[in-house]
Amino acid sequence: MEHxxxxxxxxxxxxxxxxIGQKYKNERFWIGLLTVISLFGVGAWIYQLKxxxxxxxxxxxxxxxxxxxxxxxxxxxxxxxxxxxxVLRFTGTKWRxxxxxxxxxxxxxxxxxxxxxxxxDMGHPERLYYLVTNGRIQSPILWDVLAIAxxxxxSLIYFYLPLVPDLALMRDKLTGISKFRVWLNKFMAINWxxxxxxxxxxxxxxxxxxxxxxxxxISVHTISAWLIAMTMRTGWNTSIxxxxxxxxxxxxxxxxxxxxxxxxxxGYRLQHYLGHTHFDKLGMLLLALTAFYLYLNINKYGVxxxxxxxxxxxxxxxxxxxxYKIPFWFVQIGGLVIPIILLSFKKIRSSIRYIVPVAALVMxxxxxxxxxxxxxxxxxxxxxxxxxxxxxxxxxxxxxEWAISTAGFTGFILFIILLFKPFPVITxxxxxxxxxxxxxxxxxxxxxxxxxxxxxxxxxxx
Amino acid sequence: MKxxxxxxxxxxxxxGMITTATAAVAGIGLSKVLSKDKAxxxxxxxxxxxxxxxxxxxADSSHLKLKTHTPVTNAESRIGIPGKKFVMVxxxxxxxxxxxxxxxxxxxxxLPKQREWIKVLEMQDSHDSAPYWFVKPCFHCxxxxxxxxxxxxxxxxxxDGIVAIDNERCIGCRFCMAACPYSARVFNWSEPMWVEYxxxxxxxxSKSTCCSKIEDVDPTDNDxxxxxxxxxKKGCVEKCDFCPHMxxxxxxxxxxxxxxxxxxxxGDQNEDAVTNKSGQTVSLSQLLEDKAGYRFMEELGTKxxxxxxxxxxxxxxxxxxxxxxxKS
Numbered sequence: 001m002e003h004x005x006x007x008x009x010x011x012x013x014x015x016x017x018x019x020i021g022q023k024y025k026n027e028r029f030w031i032g033l034l035t036v037i038s039l040f041g042v043g044a045w046i047y048q049l050k051x052x053x054x055x056x057x058x059x060x061x062x063x064x065x066x067x068x069x070x071x072x073x074x075x076x077x078x079x080x081x082x083x084x085x086x087v088l089r090f091t092g093t094k095w096r097x098x099x100x101x102x103x104x105x106x107x108x109x110x111x112x113x114x115x116x117x118x119x120x121d122m123g124h125p126e127r128l129y130y131l132v133t134n135g136r137i138q139s140p141i142l143w144d145v146l147a148i149a150x151x152x153x154x155s156l157i158y159f160y161l162p163l164v165p166d167l168a169l170m171r172d173k174l175t176g177i178s179k180f181r182v183w184l185n186k187f188m189a190i191n192w193x194x195x196x197x198x199x200x201x202x203x204x205x206x207x208x209x210x211x212x213x214x215x216x217x218i219s220v221h222t223i224s225a226w227l228i229a230m231t232m233r234t235g236w237n238t239s240i241x242x243x244x245x246x247x248x249x250x251x252x253x254x255x256x257x258x259x260x261x262x263x264x265x266x267g268y269r270l271q272h273y274l275g276h277t278h279f280d281k282l283g284m285l286l287l288a289l290t291a292f293y294l295y296l297n298i299n300k301y302g303v304x305x306x307x308x309x310x311x312x313x314x315x316x317x318x319x320x321x322x323x324y325k326i327p328f329w330f331v332q333i334g335g336l337v338i339p340i341i342l343l344s345f346k347k348i349r350s351s352i353r354y355i356v357p358v359a360a361l362v363m364x365x366x367x368x369x370x371x372x373x374x375x376x377x378x379x380x381x382x383x384x385x386x387x388x389x390x391x392x393x394x395x396x397x398x399x400x401e402w403a404i405s406t407a408g409f410t411g412f413i414l415f416i417i418l419l420f421k422p423f424p425v426i427t428x429x430x431x432x433x434x435x436x437x438x439x440x441x442x443x444x445x446x447x448x449x450x451x452x453x454x455x456x457x458x459x460x461x462x
Numbered sequence: 463m464k465x466x467x468x469x470x471x472x473x474x475x476x477x478g479m480i481t482t483a484t485a486a487v488a489g490i491g492l493s494k495v496l497s498k499d500k501a502x503x504x505x506x507x508x509x510x511x512x513x514x515x516x517x518x519x520x521a522d523s524s525h526l527k528l529k530t531h532t533p534v535t536n537a538e539s540r541i542g543i544p545g546k547k548f549v550m551v552x553x554x555x556x557x558x559x560x561x562x563x564x565x566x567x568x569x570x571x572x573l574p575k576q577r578e579w580i581k582v583l584e585m586q587d588s589h590d591s592a593p594y595w596f597v598k599p600c601f602h603c604x605x606x607x608x609x610x611x612x613x614x615x616x617x618x619x620x621x622d623g624i625v626a627i628d629n630e631r632c633i634g635c636r637f638c639m640a641a642c643p644y645s646a647r648v649f650n651w652s653e654p655m656w657v658e659y660x661x662x663x664x665x666x667x668s669k670s671t672c673c674s675k676i677e678d679v680d681p682t683d684n685d686x687x688x689x690x691x692x693x694x695k696k697g698c699v700e701k702c703d704f705c706p707h708m709x710x711x712x713x714x715x716x717x718x719x720x721x722x723x724x725x726x727x728x729g730d731q732n733e734d735a736v737t738n739k740s741g742q743t744v745s746l747s748q749l750l751e752d753k754a755g756y757r758f759m760e761e762l763g764t765k766x767x768x769x770x771x772x773x774x775x776x777x778x779x780x781x782x783x784x785x786x787x788x789k790s
Contacts, residue, residue, distance in 0.1 A: 052696045053634070054652030063639040063649060123634015123649065123697025130614040130633055141613035141637055232607055232643040232762055381645045382759060383598060386583050389576050 008440055008448060009432050015272065016428045017173055021181075024267040024417060034414040041407015044400045045120060053123055055400045061385055062378040062395035066405050067121035069370040074114035074412070075148070075224045076249030076366070080257050081107025081155055082217030083250055086210045095281055095444035097431045098273045099261070101424070104159040106253070106260055109415040111152045111220075113408050118144075120404055140226050147220040154213045160188075161206050165429040168192035184422065221249050228373070234311040235304075235319075235377040244296050251289040252366035258282050258359035260416065262352060264425055273426050276350045277444035283349030283358075287340060290362060294336045315380040323394075324376050327368050335365015534710065540628070542620030547731035548704055549623070550718075551749060552597050553771040556725035558778030559584070559595035566720020569659040570705065573694065577648065579702040580717050584781035593780045594773035597726070599717065600625065600646040600702035601758065601766030608638035608647065617699070623731070623767050624704045632698040639699060643762055647701045654694035704728075714739070723778070731767075 024030065048055050058065045084103035088096040118141075119125050135142050167189035174185070192198060222242040229241035258279065265274040301320075304312040319328050339362045348354040375395050379385070385393050397405075434443045508520050559582050567573070567580045579599065586593040602625045609617050609625060616631035617638050639647045694700055705715035713719075714737060718726045721739050729736030729746060737743045749755065753771040 052650070052652040056651075059651065060639070060648045061645065063636045118635070121635070123636070123699075124632065127614075127631075127633045130616075130631060134614040134616075134631065136613055136615050139611050139613040139637070141611070141635060145613075227637070228640070230611070231641045232764075233640070378640070382643050383645050384583065384585075385645075386581075 005436060005439060009436050011448060012432050012435055012445070013169070013173075013428060016424055016426055016431065017169065019268055019270070019426070020170060020174065020422075020424050021177060022268060024420075027267075027417075031414065031417060034410040034417070037410040038407045038414060041404045041410070044403035044407070048120075048400055048404070049125070053121075055398060057391070057395050057397045057401060059389075059392045059395075061381065061388070061392055062375055064121070064374055064378065065395055066371070066397045066401045067117050069367075069374045070405055070408055071114055071117035071121075072224055072245065072373065073252065073367055073370045074110045074117060074408070075221050076110075076245065076252045076370075077256050078107045078110035078114060078151065078155070078253070079217050079221055079246070079249040080110075080253030081158065082213050083253060084257070085158060086214045086217075089210050093281075094434060094438050094442040095277055097434045097443055098270075098426045098445070099257070099278060099282075100162065100430065101159070101427050102260060102264060103257060104155060105416050105419045106256060107155045108152070108159055109412050109419065110256075111148060111155060112415065113412045115148050115152065116411075117408060120408075140223060140230055143223045144220075144227060147216070147223045151213075151216045151220040154209065154216050158206075158209050158213055161202065161209065162427050162430060163423060164189060164192050164202065165194065166424055166427060168194065169428055170424075181422065218246055221245050228377075232382075233377055234315045234380050234382070238300065238304075240296065240300050244300055247289065247293050247296055248366060248369065251286065251293045252363060254282060254286045254289055255359040255362040255366065258286065258355060259363065262356045262359075264420070265352075268420075268425055270425060272445055272448055273431070275444050275446040276352065277446070279352050279355050280346070280350035281444075283343055283355050286359065286362065287343035287349070290336050290340050290343065294332075294340065297332060297336065311380065311382060315377065318380065319372070319376050324372060327372055331365045331369045331372060335362055335369065339365075539626070539706070540618060540620065542622035542624060543706070543710055544621070545732060546622040546709070548602070548709060548767065549729060549731040549736065549746060550599065550602075550704070550715075550768045551727040551736050551746065551755065551771065552768065553725045553727070553753070554594050554596065554773035555753075555771060555776050556723045556778075557582075557595040557597055557773075558723055559781055560722045562720050562722045563597060563717035563726065566716040567702070568657070569720075570716035571694075572657050572659070574655045574657050579648070579700070592773070593782075594776070595781055598644065598646070598758075599768060600704070601644060601764065601768045602704055604765035604767060605763060607641040607643065607764060611637045611641045613637070620706075622706075622709075624706055626703060626706065627699060627701065629693065629695045629698040629700065632695075634697040634699070636699060643759065643764065647699050649699050650694050650696050653696045656694070 056065065081103045084096060084099050088099075119128060122128070131142065131145055137143075167185050171182075171185040171189045174181075222245065225241040225245035228236040229238060231237065261274050261278065261282075264270060301316065305316050305320075308316075318324060339358050342348050342354075342358050348358065379393070379395070431443060431445075435445065440446075440448055508522055510518055511521050512518050561582050563580050564578050564582060568575060568577065571579065573579065581598045583596045583598060584593055585596040602623055604619075604623070606619055606625050609619050612618070613635065614631055614633055616629075616633065617625065617627045619625055634649070636649055639645075639649060705713075708715055714728050718728045718737075719739050724738040724740050724742070727736035727738045727744070727746075727749070729743070731746060734746045735743050736746045736749065749771070750769055753774075755769040755771050757766045757769055
């Protein structure tokens with residue numbers, strides 16, 4: 001058994017090292033496509049800068065639209081890092097190791113684009129530095145900027161720390177890579193030699209950051225909820241907004257994690273490492289989160305719907321039976337109820353083929369819900385909208401907004417792909433350590449003897 | 463008073479020298495010596511100048527610049543007019559919904575026709591209650607939700623009660639618009655139109671191509687800009703400003719003077735006096751007491767500086783609500 005484990009550990013090292021520099025399936029095509037879409041979005045933004053925000057569908061009543069909805073979405077997605085790296089760490093979950101770096105990469109990319117979205121929405125982005133020179137700490141926007149910056153920095157540290165031993169491993173064992181990569185590995189490995197003291201210090205640092213990152217993560221999304229909860233508007237002005245955002249975010253993040261894992265598993269041939277155990281466990285997590293989110297939705301809409309206060313009634317009528325009835329019921333039924341039912345079956349949960357569409361459904365529901373949180377409320381101010389100019393009493397995003405928003409998504413995915421060009425998708429040393437201690441089954445590795453699914457050996461010599 | 467060529471300006475300045483003392487009292491700022499720029503040769507004609515802080519000094523006449531408006535520094539426009547607390551009272555019983563206040567406001571602020579800083583709405587509180595006209599400017603709240611959320615202090619509360627916007631500071635995040643429960647704020651989504659109502663009714667030009675502006679002021683002159691928060695700028699939020707430049711000169715806002723029916727009063731709460739278009743000045747507290755004045759949506763706790771007198775014993779026909787299916 002001991003001997004067998006040792007052999008498996010060596011296999012893990014060999015296989016995971018060989019993923020570095022490996023090309024993602026059809027990499028050129030995907031990177032090219034994503035780059036083109038992203039650049040088109042950049043062009044659309046330049047056009048918007050020149051012409052003003054008038055090229056969007058936003059007007060005086062609906063003064064926030066797609067960009068702010070996407071800001072909330074990206075901040076939400078970014079919470080997955082804290083969930084996987086911190087919460088699962090505290091609970092001592094052993095299958096978490098292969099997911100750690102993916103979760104941190106998703107977090108890093110999401111929080112980066114969460115920082116970009118509000119800039120796209122600004123009337124004067126060139127005055128952004130006023131936030132520093134003339135910032136007023138009373139404004140929730142300042143809190144949001146500080147929280148996003150803090151969380152980004154924390155996530156960057158949390159991405160880097162566990163990377164150090166891997167970089168040392170790459171420095172020592174990879175051959176046939178470019179001079180720059182050799183230098184980069186050496187530079188970033190900061191003289192890691194794996195001494196007991198270094199291990200002790202690293203473990204301690206990771207322990208600290210895993211505690212610190214959690215309040216950061218929760219605050220960053222609570223504050224984005226406060227951006228709207230701290231206004232006096234029907235449907236927004238509610239104290240449930242903070243937890244509503246945080247749990248909606250964990251749900252969306254979990255769904256996004258499943259999707260990204262499925263893509264990477266396929267694209268990088270990681271079938272040994274991202275196995276059915278992981279999808280099953282994440283599926284269970286997703287089930288719990290969707291169920292809890294449904295509960296929050298019942299609270300958020302059910303309580304005012306029972307009271308039927310005048311302004312709430314008009315808003316809820318519009319949302320549930322009026323202009324927004326289709327997206328609203330899609331989110332509640334398609335994005336929550338149906339996934340809850342489907343995820344209740346172990347067969348569906350543990351089958352990667354089935355869980356991916358379910359996660360995609362939850363994801364689409366989460367995006368549509370962000371839109372529903374932002375837009376319909378703005379059409380129901382206290383003072384009635386009368387004799388509006390054409391286009392002022394509704395909101396239909398223009399192609400400029402769609403182009404820029406789509407570019408936000410493609411940029412988000414592109415960043416993740418590029419992040420995994422120089423760095424291993426799966427944390428090598430932690431996985432090895434865990435396999436050594438707990439065995440492959442506990443970590444969730446599978447089919448280790450089936451070489452069909454193993455990454456190709458390219459840059460690795462024994 | 464515009465001095466086109468050197469000669470006439472010099473002549474005017476000479477005249478100005480004689481009357482410097484009185485001019486200062488009359489509110490015509492006539493000082494501000496430009497820095498002695500060597501590149502700019504003086505005319506050689508030296509004149510004595512009395513500065514705003516009472517100092518007399520000698521300057522070349524060609525270095526003098528004439529200011530025709532009341533000089534107000536940026537800092538001063540942020541503080542407001544000392545000792546004042548501006549307040550507005552709108553008598554809904556007198557309002558017939560003619561919309562002349564909006565027209566006057568647009569004319570003053572060079573806004574296109576549909577851009578309304580002061581709106582006239584048809585309101586009906588419940589199905590069986592009587593409809594009435596509701597005039598809605600910015601309420602210049604004493605507990606303004608909009609200034610609270612501004613991340614860069616671009617919108618702020620002045621000591622004289624006015625909530626103003628600095629459009630050189632505004633970053634266009636529109637958080638204040640989301641925060642205002644009264645939808646008082648509007649945004650310049652595109653390059654704003656600068657409308658010259660005086661030349662020809664409804665004659666619109668793009669702002670960027672327009673040269674003549676109110677009172678002929680160089681907006682880049684930071685030393686003494688007039689109190690003009692209302693200059694529409696692309697990517698900035700704007701709203702009713704209570705016409706602070708008029709108040710500085712002791713005049714009524716243009717919606718008050720434009721009102722067809724004496725329905726709007728404006729004044730100073732410290733003096734406990736408000737005045738309407740006809741020049742009737744009445745005691746604010748007495749008016750609110752006699753006519754049961756109230757503030758819109760008091761329950762929000764924003765403490766508006768605009769009071770309403772209920773639409774009782776109306777002198778004019780009520781609005782026809784069939785024409786305005788409210789909400790959406």
